[in-house]
Amino acid sequence: MNKLLASFLAVFLLALPLAAQAGNVTIKGSDTMVILGQRWAEEYMKKNASTKIQVTGGGSGTGLAALINGTTDIAMSSRPIKDAETEKLRGRFNTTGAEISVAKDGVTFYVHEKNPLSSLTLEQLKGIYLGDITNWKEVGGPDAPIVVYSRENSSGTYVFVKDNLLGGEDYTPNAQTLPGTAAVVNAVSKEKNGIGYGGAAYAKGIKELKIKAGSEEVTPSAENIKSGKYPLSRDLYFYLRGKPTGEVKAFIDFALSPEGQQIVNKVGYFPVK
Numbered sequence: 001m002n003k004l005l006a007s008f009l010a011v012f013l014l015a016l017p018l019a020a021q022a023g024n025v026t027i028k029g030s031d032t033m034v035i036l037g038q039r040w041a042e043e044y045m046k047k048n049a050s051t052k053i054q055v056t057g058g059g060s061g062t063g064l065a066a067l068i069n070g071t072t073d074i075a076m077s078s079r080p081i082k083d084a085e086t087e088k089l090r091g092r093f094n095t096t097g098a099e100i101s102v103a104k105d106g107v108t109f110y111v112h113e114k115n116p117l118s119s120l121t122l123e124q125l126k127g128i129y130l131g132d133i134t135n136w137k138e139v140g141g142p143d144a145p146i147v148v149y150s151r152e153n154s155s156g157t158y159v160f161v162k163d164n165l166l167g168g169e170d171y172t173p174n175a176q177t178l179p180g181t182a183a184v185v186n187a188v189s190k191e192k193n194g195i196g197y198g199g200a201a202y203a204k205g206i207k208e209l210k211i212k213a214g215s216e217e218v219t220p221s222a223e224n225i226k227s228g229k230y231p232l233s234r235d236l237y238f239y240l241r242g243k244p245t246g247e248v249k250a251f252i253d254f255a256l257s258p259e260g261q262q263i264v265n266k267v268g269y270f271p272v273k
Helices: 003-015 034-047 060-069 083-093 122-130 156-164 181-190 222-227 246-256 258-267
Strands: 024-029 052-056 074-077 098-106 108-111 119-121 147-151 176-178 194-198 210-213 216-218 233-240
Touching (some): 024 060, 024 246, 034 052, 034 258, 060 074, 060 083, 060 156, 060 233, 074 246, 098 222, 098 246, 098 258, 108 181, 119 122, 122 147, 122 210, 147 156, 156 194, 176 181, 222 233, 246 258
Parallel strands (some): 024 074, 119 210, 147 176, 147 194
Antiparallel strands (some): 098 233, 108 194
């Protein structure tokens, strides 16, 4: 084999999408969805011993970048794909990809369990995350500085909050950035003046804030999230380069099956079917 042919084959193999490797499925992306993806993978592999499914996080943006680069079969995302990402996918694979809603979630704001507040309005939350409100007494709480926790900008939840709560404005520079929702929950559980946000499935051991709308306080309950009454409800997605086939399709069919959707409930999110 001459050197030119060897170099060509090396480049070709590096560029070959992992989907081409039969029996292996790679899933990457949203940290919000990692636990759910892992539970689906575990149950699927019990029934299909010849299949190996690898699930890793890193954030929605990281997963979608991996999909565009051809290094993952499925990107998990807690936000819709951006137009710029779709264009990159088109440029690389001549496709706009495929979007599949696999679960529902409500972005929930957490405070320390001893914080006397039980609800805030969307405007109050916006003021806190823009840095316009810096003391709990400004929203009816104790006279204490608010310690704000946020996510990295590769996080789909970070983007969702920026787009849907902050109106596209930047977070306060005083927000402490943490690598995952579990880290946010852990930080808030240890900081009595803290506030953070994340998926509903992670809200254990701390207090979930209701969203105050007029005289009503809306909880991030299953009923309110599924109906859309909870104002920060969202879909959780799988993105692919094209229509699913083979092992990838079989896995997605399982995730959307009655058994797969029961796993959604067990993890703490809400089914789409």
